[in-house]
Amino acid sequence: MFWIIGVILFGVLCAGYLWRSNRNLPPGPWGVPIFGYLPWLNPTEPYKTLTALASKYGPIYSIQMGKHFAVVMSDPTLVRMALARNELADRTNFEVVNEIMQEHGLIFTHGPLWKEQRKFVCNWLKVIGVTKFGDKKNNLQLLIADAVSTTISKLRQSNNRPIDTGTFFLVHIGDFINLIVLGKAWPEDDPNWIYLRNLAEDGSKKFAIATPLSVLPILKIIPKYRNTVFEVIEGVKNTHLIYKTLMEKRGNEIHESDDLMAMFMKEMTKRKNDKDSHYFTEKQCCFLLSDLFGAGVETTVNTLRWFLLYMALNQEIQNDLQKLLDSACTDGGLIGLEQIESIPLLKACVSETMRLRPVAPSGIPRSVNTEITISGYRIPKGTMVLPLQWAMHHDEKYWTDPETFRPKRFLDDEGNMINHKAFMPFQAGKRACVGDTLSYWILYLFGANIIHNFNVSAEQGLSEKEINTIMDGEFGITLSPATHKVVFKSRI
Numbered sequence: 109m110f111w112i113i114g115v116i117l118f119g120v121l122c123a124g125y126l127w128r129s130n131r132n133l134p135p136g137p138w139g140v141p142i143f144g145y146l147p148w149l150n151p152t153e154p155y156k157t158l159t160a161l162a163s164k165y166g167p168i169y170s171i172q173m174g175k176h177f178a179v180v181m182s183d184p185t186l187v188r189m190a191l192a193r194n195e196l197a198d199r200t201n202f203e204v205v206n207e208i209m210q211e212h213g214l215i216f217t218h219g220p221l222w223k224e225q226r227k228f229v230c231n232w233l234k235v236i237g238v239t240k241f242g243d244k245k246n247n248l249q250l251l252i253a254d255a256v257s258t259t260i261s262k263l264r265q266s267n268n269r270p271i272d273t274g275t276f277f278l279v280h281i282g283d284f285i286n287l288i289v290l291g292k293a294w295p296e297d298d299p300n301w302i303y304l305r306n307l308a309e310d311g312s313k314k315f316a317i318a319t320p321l322s323v324l325p326i327l328k329i330i331p332k333y334r335n336t337v338f339e340v341i342e343g344v345k346n347t348h349l350i351y352k353t354l355m356e357k358r359g360n361e362i363h364e365s366d367d368l369m370a371m372f373m374k375e376m377t378k379r380k381n382d383k384d385s386h387y388f389t390e391k392q393c394c395f396l397l398s399d400l401f402g403a404g405v406e407t408t409v410n411t412l413r414w415f416l417l418y419m420a421l422n423q424e425i426q427n428d429l430q431k432l433l434d435s436a437c438t439d440g441g442l443i444g445l446e447q448i449e450s451i452p453l454l455k456a457c458v459s460e461t462m463r464l465r466p467v468a469p470s471g472i473p474r475s476v477n478t479e480i481t482i483s484g485y486r487i488p489k490g491t492m493v494l495p496l497q498w499a500m501h502h503d504e505k506y507w508t509d510p511e512t513f514r515p516k517r518f519l520d521d522e523g524n525m526i527n528h529k530a531f532m533p534f535q536a537g538k539r540a541c542v543g544d545t546l547s548y549w550i551l552y553l554f555g556a557n558i559i560h561n562f563n564v565s566a567e568q569g570l571s572e573k574e575i576n577t578i579m580d581g582e583f584g585i586t587l588s589p590a591t592h593k594v595v596f597k598s599r600i
């Protein structure tokens with residue numbers, strides 16, 4: 109019996125190998141039918157398995173992930189070149205994602221809808237002040253500074269009690285993102301805001317359960333999976349109900365407002381009598397608003413948490429920063445972006461954090477919409493392309509002692525910031541993150557002012573093993589530190 113199965117399996121594997129080499133596809137490991145290589149992927153740290161495969165098969169290799177044929181790239185020049193191509197401007201077509209997102213919003217859309225909505229969002233960011241300089245930039249900076257002030261006074265009230273940074277920063281960064289996206293920040297105990305925060309905290313766990321579904325849609329027959337998808341869809345529906353109620357309450361005031369909801373509503377009105385209203389519908393508005401909240405909050409919150417952990421574990425670097433911040437802050441107020449320009453070490457610490465713990469270690473996948481050739485290999489239409497951030501950010505070719513937190517590697521001899529081609533937390537090309545500049549501003553302003561005001565340290569008495577567990581992190585929608593607490597001790 110077993111030898112029959114053995115022979116069949118062997119036959120399938122050989123066929124797979126011949127199939128691949130005949131068709132000039134990138135090299136890669138063999139897999140089994142239906143599952144492909146999935147059984148060998150580390151379920152909690154898949155990006156590490158994928159990185160190990162890159163050292164075996166090279167900077168471009170192929171791998172079958174359940175239903176999806178994927179190409180994994182880990183050479184920075186190759187990745188930048190590939191991501192810039194129009195043929196790679198789409199996202200992978202996952203059934204479960206389509207079921208939840210209904211091809212609305214921005215992150216998971218494609219074609220004319222994506223093009224139009226992306227342009228709209230980029231323009232909105234300029235309108236609210238994500239620009240090189242000017243009054244609008246200053247106003248936006250003041251909005252972030254408000255959130256930073258509130259955060260600092262809350263941290264002072266903590267009186268050295270250890271704080272769960274996940275729950276804490278979700279409130280304060282979430283408030284700021286709500287303000288620019290919905291034109292409204294709720295009181296912390298508002299039931300709608302509590303509901304949305306719980307969804308955000310739960311989302312990562314639900315997503316971890318739903319991930320196998322994206323590559324193995326057949327798992328839908330198992331109740332655990334079906335129910336999770338159902339719960340996610342319920343969450344989306346309820347979120348949109350909250351947004352719609354807000355939309356209905358808004359009157360003429362939207363004409364003076366520039367939050368995303370107001371801008372979208374104005375565009376809807378403008379196009380009402382147009383026969384090409386395009387995609388400016390109420391449904392699209394709701395999906396777009398939740399996409400922006402989803403993309404903007406968890407990413408920045410988790411990066412800030414990683415940053416504070418690295419500060420807590422590297423007290424010398426923290427002290428160096430504090431000295432620089434003390435001399436930059438002469439008036440006792442908050443430290444602004446302009447002062448931060450003169451403290452490249454702060455920027456380097458943020459970049460080094462994102463290098464070591466990128467929130468998207470496996471990369472956010474793209475999909476090939478027209479067959480192309482890359483590095484002499486044929487990449488068929490529909491292939492999922494993974495720009496493997498983890499491999500690029502930890503490659504010894506580009507970083508000496510890649511596992512060490514060493515912010516100075518981002519500074520040249522004169523102390524100015526250096527761009528590293530292997531550093532790609534926001535990816536690259538036409539579909540790169542639209543929020544990169546805004547993210548840096550949030551991280552710089554929160555990071556600098558917290559370190560200026562407090563001595564940050566890990567909870568007392570953690571063993572090395574516990575610290576390692578925290579720092580290995582948990583991979584859900586994003587890579588976040590394992591649950592932990594941080595102590596903030598006032599120093600000024």
Ligand code: HEM
Pocket residue numbers: 191214215216226399400403404405407408411467468471472473474533534535536539540541542543544546547
């Ligand atoms: C540390 C913070 C952040 C990181 C590391 C990050 C990273 C990423 C990455 C890797 C992608 C995929 C890009 C690609 O396919 O090439 C992405 C897409 C996106 N990000 Fe971010 N992001 C961050 C913060 C933000 C913020 C604050 C916003 C909103 C203001 C935002 C909005 C978006 C949107 C809308 C997309 C989808 C773009 C598209 O599909 O056209 N992100 N982000």
Ligand SMILES: *[C@@H]1O[C@H](CO)[C@@H](O)[C@H](O)[C@H]1NC(C)=O
Pocket residue numbers: 423427563597598599
């Ligand atoms: C903060 O840390 C520095 C250096 O470790 C130390 O000298 C200082 O006393 C600390 N301040 C407080 C208020 O704990």
